[in-house]
Amino acid sequence: METWIKTRPGSILTISGIQGMTTARYPRQTTRSPVLKPPGQVQITPLFLPFLINDLFFGDTFLILARKQKLCNTRVMLGVEKIILVDGFKIRNTRDDDFGLIHRHSTNLAAFEPKYYIPSGQIWLDYRYVKEKDFLLATLDYRPLSPTVDPKTERELMKKDLCQPGPTPEFVISRARRDGLTVVSVNGTVVRRYLDPEFILGGHDLVYSYIPPNEIWLDHLMDPAEIDFIFLHEKIERELMQQGKIYDLAHEYATIADKEARRRGGVAAYPMDPTYPWSNLTNEEIINRYYVINESSK
Numbered sequence: 001m002e003t004w005i006k007t008r009p010g011s012i013l014t015i016s017g018i019q020g021m022t023t024a025r026y027p028r029q030t031t032r033s034p035v036l037k038p039p040g041q042v043q044i045t046p047l048f049l050p051f052l053i054n055d056l057f058f059g060d061t062f063l064i065l066a067r068k069q070k071l072c073n074t075r076v077m078l079g080v081e082k083i084i085l086v087d088g089f090k091i092r093n094t095r096d097d098d099f100g101l102i103h104r105h106s107t108n109l110a111a112f113e114p115k116y117y118i119p120s121g122q123i124w125l126d127y128r129y130v131k132e133k134d135f136l137l138a139t140l141d142y143r144p145l146s147p148t149v150d151p152k153t154e155r156e157l158m159k160k161d162l163c164q165p166g167p168t169p170e171f172v173i174s175r176a177r178r179d180g181l182t183v184v185s186v187n188g189t190v191v192r193r194y195l196d197p198e199f200i201l202g203g204h205d206l207v208y209s210y211i212p213p214n215e216i217w218l219d220h221l222m223d224p225a226e227i228d229f230i231f232l233h234e235k236i237e238r239e240l241m242q243q244g245k246i247y248d249l250a251h252e253y254a255t256i257a258d259k260e261a262r263r264r265g266g267v268a269a270y271p272m273d274p275t276y277p278w279s280n281l282t283n284e285e286i287i288n289r290y291y292v293i294n295e296s297s298k
Helices: 050-056 088-094 127-141 153-161 188-196 224-242 245-266 281-290
Strands: 002-007 012-015 023-025 028-032 041-046 062-065 071-073 083-088 100-105 121-127 172-178 181-186 202-204 215-219 292-296
Touching: 028 292, 083 127, 088 121, 088 224, 088 281, 121 127, 121 281, 121 292, 127 153, 127 188, 181 188, 181 224, 188 215, 202 224, 215 224, 281 292
Parallel strands: 083 121, 181 215
Antiparallel strands: 002 041, 012 062, 023 028, 062 071, 083 292, 100 121, 172 181, 202 215
């Protein structure tokens, strides 16, 4: 028996975030990765198929790593998950200030802000970053080979596995001085592809080792109306870390200040605020009327 999964020409099937390797590791045995025949398809043998089905429906990650870092999520490709384009700025202003660029449904209580409000089977992608869809899917699903790797090491492994090698293209758009700091507007796409896949909206030198001292970087792709709020978040977080707070606590304090600034700026209202506009709507009505921009499935 042979089962075929259609992929992009030149792809290599990899399992559980083991990028670019020729061996697929399983809980009980090891086998060679499927050989591509014909171009654009992957042969799945009977030995391989049970693990494919298990991974598709029980949460482990399959990625397809194609040439030139063209990546594809197998769960999306087979219709198990849908990519939904959403307005991240609006979500940060009305539900979750910690919404980044891409997320899926999560009820993990250990997470800072679990994305329980995303329907199961959906991946929400901020429409402003749709050109980075494949790469962002890879970052979302990245898992190191060892499940015991600490977050810092995992981040370094992600950089090694997903970032483009070679010289980094020019990414600085502008520089300005603000509140004693250098604020740099950057091409976030280049930063993510060459320096750090997890650069999201903004960052500063006390968290990101590649950012020079006393600098805050802001992604130019964000909505211009959001720039001041992200700058404030990064500034407060940085100040608190200078005073000795660990990143996680500084981030939490900065998030509270960020949300309050959005309220004062007239762009935000959150559940239980007197000005929250959607109290009488269902979850589906809020999502479909106000958050969803467009949707597609690969």
